[in-house]
Amino acid sequence: MGEPTVNFHVQVRSPQFKIPTELIKKNFKSIQKLIEKQKKQVTDEIAKINKNQALPTAVKLQLVRKLIAGFEQFRKKLRDAIQKDEEYRERLIARKEHLLRLNDFVKKEEQQGTGNDDEGEQQEITDEGSANNSASTETEKGANSAALPGELDLGNYSLINWYREETNLLLVDYLIRSNIGERASKDKGDNLGITLLDSLSAKHPGIAKLIDFDVYEEFNKVYTSIFISHDLTDVISWFNENKLSLKKINSNLEFEIKYCRLLSLIEKNQVSEAIRYSQENLSMYGNKENYNDFDMAKHPTNLNKLKSIGGLLLYLSINESSNTFSSNLVINSNGYKEHEKLLSHGRWDSLAQCFLDDFNTLYGISKNYPLFVYLSAGLSSLKTKSCYCNEKNTVWKSSMDYHKDEETTQNNNTKNLPTSKRLRGPNQYYSLLSKVNNCPVCSPELFALSKNLPYAQLITKIFNNPRKLPNGNIYPFDMLIHPELQPGISPETLESRKQLLDVDKIKDPLTNEIFNCKDCVRVYPA
Known part of the structure; x- marks a missing residue:
């Protein structure tokens, strides 16, 4: 792998533009709804005045004043929505400018070699299609090319500061997003990521525009209300706000919410109300005809959950304090214990996981923390067979x-x-x-x-004729068939290796495993 380039960083950070884009779309739809609602309200009020010509002047004046007051509220809401739109667009601009700063850190030799001035470099990063084509071309050339276009000067102190900013953003992202569950309960509502972001904003005012902290705060609020507080108010509000978008991704969140609501009623011993609620809100989920082709896979799971509720109502009618033989027999049965689990914390875990998946899908958020992705890539390149063993x-x-x-x-x-x-x-x-x-x-x-990451297969420069053994280790084939070339090999080991070679077998120098030569596969490292 070569040195990092401008195009590499543009591709890696492209998901950072996904959330603001979705927020702009969502805000635009809310503006459309607001305008349509106001338009309908004004049309109805005017039609009411024109229809009733006999209305007293005082009543007509009151209706007009009502329209004016409605317009004032409409203007206020519209102004707030426009302000949000401008804020989201400023985030996109700030992130674009943050990436454009990389043009200042390109190696000088490359700038001279390409003959482009600063204006040409600016055009290179802004023209995304050209940058992508250039990167793909250089990838195919591989080692035949001396330098990739846009290769960064890692000795540039300003570039090091840029990487420090990126590291801070990764830490803030991780701390904000991971402040859920038991950790959020321990912090008593104080998000360490927001605290760190406020501290960094004092020195770098523009850093807040490089991360969508408000979106993550909204997620943490709803997730914690489900997982810790066992409260459905916030998740129901979020569902109603994003109902159309959730329908497009075939979400099962609505069923999970209603299912938890039903079990909460049963848990409070409101059996009659629970039965009525189930008939009105959950019975349709048992009918396969109410599912489209994309949702059909959810039908068996939802149906099994609905079937289990009937058994739960039956077992709840048993008096646990009773000492009769039949009651004790039922209470100690496996079926009774299984239905008791329905009222455990598991139902809230399922709802929280469903909300998490839908939230990430809506905003295009990766399931893994970006900090862990970068750490995993770096650790894999450093991890050898001697780690943990010495x-x-x-x-x-x-x-x-x-x-x-x-x-x-x-x-x-x-x-x-x-x-x-x-x-x-x-x-x-x-x-x-x-x-x-x-x-x-x-x-x-x-x-x-x-501990669960793969080992680095190449710990030095790429050697000639690399072969992979069946256990996954890669060695230069010449060293395997000519063990005398290995430095420091003992005479006894050399003799045993040669004996194995006589019968077309080789030994792994690290694990001492023996394989047939024909089982070694030629590999082509990138």
Whole structure:
């Protein structure tokens, strides 16, 4: 992979333009509805005055004043909507200008080589189609090209500051979006991401336009009301506001809301009202004809949930305090315990997950935190087979056992696990290790994120004739069939390797696994 280019950053940050665009569309539709509503109201009032010519002058004057007052409210709402539209457009402009700053950090040699002046570079990034075609062409050329167009000068101090701003944005994004569930309850409504954003805005006033914090705050409010407060008010309001958009993505949120509402009535022992509510609002979900082709996959799940409610009402009629043999038999049955789960926290988990999926789909938000995506990419490039395995470089001596039997390790030595917060921070970890281990993959802070990532297959420059063994490891084939070329190999090991080669077999130098030569596959690294 070559050095980062301007076009690379434009492509990576393209999702940042998705949310403001959706907000502009949503706000425009609300303006249309507002105008249509006001138009209908004025037309009806004028028609009423013209139809009743015999109305007293005082009554007509009162109706006219009512129209004027309505217009004043209309103007106020319209002005607020226009202000929102301008704010959303300013976000798009700020993000475009933030990316255009990269033109100032392009390598000077490349600028001279292409013969373009600053105006030409400006045209390169603004012409998105041209930039995409140039990037794809250079990707196909691969190593035949000496430098990619728009290659950035990583030694430029201003570019380093630009990357620092991006890092701050990633941290703010993660802290705002992750402030849900139990964490939001512990913070008592204080969002650490918003606090950090306010702190950064004091030095960089324009940074708030580079992240859609208000959208994430809205999400956190609704999600927390479901997951923590078990309140349907906010999610119902959000559903009604986005009903048409949710219908286009075939959302099942409406059923989940009504299902939770029904179980809440049953939980409060309002059985009669629950039955009536189910007949009026949930019975149609049991009929397959009410589903379109795209929603048909949801019918079996929804139907099973509706069927389970009947059994729940039956079991609730049993008096748990009764000591009769039949009551005890039913209470201790598996069916009774299964229906009891319907009133557990699980129904709120399902509703919260459904809301999360629909919210991300509407605004084009990735399911994974961008911070984790960048960290995962970097950790994968650094992760080797020696990570966690070299006891000299780690404070936990049973790191391999942690992978093999995670539960046993947790029970035996919880405090010394790699994920223990007690080990976080260089003063704690390095003092216990009695040396400095600069490997981020092995650090306690990143252990949980990096342990399931793939290993880096290439830890040096790309070698000639690379072959992949059946276990996934990649080696230069010449080194495998000519073990004498390997530096530091012992005579005994060399002799055993040659014996294997006589029968068309090779040994993995790292894992000592033996494979047939014909099972090695030629690979072509990008």
